[in-house]
Amino acid sequence: MTALLEIKGLHAEIAGGRKIIQGLDLTVNKGEIHAIMGPNGAGKSTLSYVLAGKPGYEVTAGEVYLNGEDLLAMGPNERAAKGVFLAFQYPLEIPGVATLTFLRAAFNAQRKARGEAELSSPDLIKRVREIAKTLNIDADMLKRPLNVGFSGGEKKRNETLQMALLQPQLCVLDETDSGLDIDALKVVANGVNALRSAERGMLVITHYQRLLDYIVPDIVHVFAAGRVVRTGGKELARELEATGYAQYQNEAA
């Protein structure tokens, strides 16, 4: 069976030549949730940007495949249409673009790219409202400009809404717990858990173990100095909470 995501010998640097990812191997199969934990500066967010195709992040070696297709050859929008979704650590505010307009543009652009029929506005609105309800997002928020003036919790719920609407195959959650109080965290985690499926894989990137109490992973990787230095089951997260990352940082250096 072809892996959902296969990363082989990945090296990546940011503009200016600073090497961030240095020899990463990682395989995510359908139905699996992988957590990537590590200290600040380990390259966790860089990994999420490299997977999503952000300009300014250069892959210098290695390969990345999504369902056997060369992900690195695709532009960000093509990756999205193929099923990659990055839930941003800091979702951007776009004044002048209503949330619903944005959702419609994204949803139909992906459909179009896949050769599927676009969804009519009433059908799309109905679908968005249903999802919004489960995330405690009120209809008024959908009319507001995208993320403008949203609280940290609202922004993350909005990311979860987009993920639920777009039904990606690979969800990359970048520090989804940052800026969330415990109630907001529960709402977001419930939204994410509702998307757990045998057809979908997730990469949950986090500094803290707290998030993994709510989104329980199958596999935990410790990421330090741009590569995976240890892999284990969900109990590894608890161990890290107790011991910290110091030992791995020394090991990586």
Next chain:
Amino acid sequence: MGAPIRKTKAEMGLADLYQNARRSLPGGEEISAVRDSAFDRFNAVGLPHRRVEAWRYTDLRGRMKEAKRLASLPDDAAKTKAREADDLFAGAGFRRLMIVDGTFVAELSDLADLEAGLTITPMAEALVSDQPLLSQRLGPVVPDDDPALALNTALAGNGAVICVSPGTILARPIHVSFVTTNWVATSMFTRSLVNIGSGASATIVETHQGPDGSEYQVNTAMQLVVGDEARIDHVKVTREGDGALHIATVLANIGARATFNQLGFVAGGVLVRNQMFVRLAGEGTTVDIRGASLLRGSQHADTTLAIEHSAANCQSRETFKAVVADTAQAVFQGKITVSPGAQKTDAKMMCRALLLSDEAEADSKPELEIFADDVQCGHGTTTGAIDEELRFYLMARGIPEKDADALLIQAFVGEVIEGAANESIRSALTDAMLGWLGQRE
């Protein structure tokens, strides 16, 4: 600045134009005297150039190579073209007045069932009858020394005179449509006057359009006289042909406790100058002025605003946006003057440019001149490219780059279009913006 030593071909052409036309231009003795004196003022300084501070970014003297002959009265073919011309506000139910090749054409204008309190007269007729109101207004208006306006005063042939009597609330917007039909380049000088009586309210939309590939020349002026407690919503859309020279002046005198909303939209013409002189003459008035310019190719569009707070307790907001592609150039000059007695003035001006290419240019010159000590005034300017982070966010959701950029441009311009109170106007301007975006490769 002084008079140029040598007259340019265009300046000599304009002098010929005036000498040949002055006897046949509408108006009696009094108007003729106003015209002569205006032409003398123009002739003394000539066409404005870079050393004239108010025109420093728009070298009209250098760029206007010759003066085109005055457009002749529209014949049947011209009227047919005008009738069939694309109408941005078609279906909106506005009362449309047609100014074809500089001439008010009554038979193409919707003059039926005028609301009580509304009168509409062709400017040429109003001038012939020497209405004292007009001769006074045609003479020493706000900027006495602007050469482009002086030229307009000298040569103005026709236009619309719209009077709304005190207390009259016009629900139906009036659309003054200026259409150039002739592909052979000519020049048109139009002058319009809108008088809104105390407590009255009206929406006036003017649009300017013409054929691509013709170097026609438009010099148009719109004078707005707004009474106390009155309200006017004025929208000016410049969608001239791609070879056109378009110079427009808006003169506004606003009374006390009045509301003035002005919105400018530019997406056409090769050289465009929109200048506005706004005086807040009475206390407690609210002014909102917004503008958007969408430029590409080698277009040059200059928006120059002089707003004078002459009375206390007034608020003004000025918001200007320019989207500049290719080698186009956008200019914004904004000057807020607060007179000594205009205490508690609250004025804020913002100008933003979005550059879509490395060769695109935006120049902005905001100025504040404050002679009162208890005021809040501010201005800001930004110039930049499309935000790559925002573009990536949209693309990461599956939106292709071109569509992502279009969305961001729409959002950028949206703040200006949202300023229109009328839904049909917002939707027509949104369509015009989408049309412009659709034409980018």
